[in-house]
Amino acid sequence: MSGLIEVPDDWRALSARIDAEGGLAVLLGASDSGKTTLACWLVRTLTAAGRRVALVDGDIGQSTVGPPATAGLAFAVPAQIEPVFAPIALRFVGAVSPAGQMLPLAAGLKRLAERASAMGAEVLLVDTTGFILGPSARRLKFHKIDLLAPHHLIALQRDDELEPILRLFEGRKGMVISRLPVSPHVIPRSFQVRRSYRAQRFVEYFRESSVVGISLHGVGVQGSWIYGGKPLDPAGLRGLSEELGAQVVWGERSQDEAFLLVQGAPSLHGLPLAKSRLGVSDVRVTATHEIRGLLLGLADADGELLALGLLQDLDLTSGRVLCLSPCAEPHRVGIVHFGSIRLDPSGEELGDATNQSVEIHM
């Protein structure tokens, strides 16, 4: 791969500086700005120079380390030239773009960076998504960079598109900002090409899967309303089932909201009755068929990802979830994270389950 890329002088100067100073470097740039190419070139060059180099992949869409929807940590080995690095640790993010999952992304990157330095990384390169425009992107980048506190901030820009983010860090002690132009050799990728790259990575990931049962007893459930409220009793569920014309299999109340899991299609006409029965102002209904294929992160009790799963069935009364997963150690699962995308077994994205978790607002 190195033979195919054009390496400008400013890349060599940057590499010499990082080699001399070490530390954490965050790469910033729009989509198709050459971030991953530069990150991988730096990994190879600095590893060849004798540095212990780690790569944290924060690009949850066009992932280099681990499957999409995860952030990954890998260490370079000197002879390794292939662009896909074997992950040492993964954190679940749950979506293939950052907008709805900014907290898991920022926190996950921080945890992976800590892991890398505990493992003796002298240089740590953090690759990021091309999500740079607009107030949400600026907020995410600010907090991510603030949390990681990089020594080097590497900005690949065509024009001045990163300046709104960079100005937030001007004058910050201990941070060196390097502005580099986007290479004219960058080959842009279409939405379709990006999507099929993700599908291919998901298919590879789930190839050796089987149906795995996970007990939710003593397990933390993240990214969903599940087990966050007070369960409704069976008589209440029966009454709600009649009002909504669909079987309510589980329900919880939390402050002024209620959350219901239903089988079949509930009738909207019954909602006002359900609200007054429950004495809440908002009822959120999740239909079981709408969450089939939802991406799950099966993590250990420290939040380190053991495996991804695709939700097949959810029984909240007995506290059991069935998912399609290559997970070899279901007994080690300490946290089940609910993601916000659904996939079919061929890796095709079936769209966002909702904006952040499994609930469907009605």
Ligand SMILES: Nc1ncnc2c1ncn2[C@@H]1O[C@H](COP(=O)(O)OP(=O)(O)OP(=O)(O)O)[C@@H](O)[C@H]1O
């Ligand atoms: N300096 C370069 N010389 C030759 N080809 C390059 C160079 N930089 C990038 N490319 C090519 O351009 C394409 C896009 O680059 P890359 O994947 O690094 O961009 P990116 O900013 O990481 O994109 P994304 O936002 O999708 O993650 C790749 O095919 C890569 O090989």
Ligand SMILES: [Mg+2]
């Ligand atoms: Mg990239």
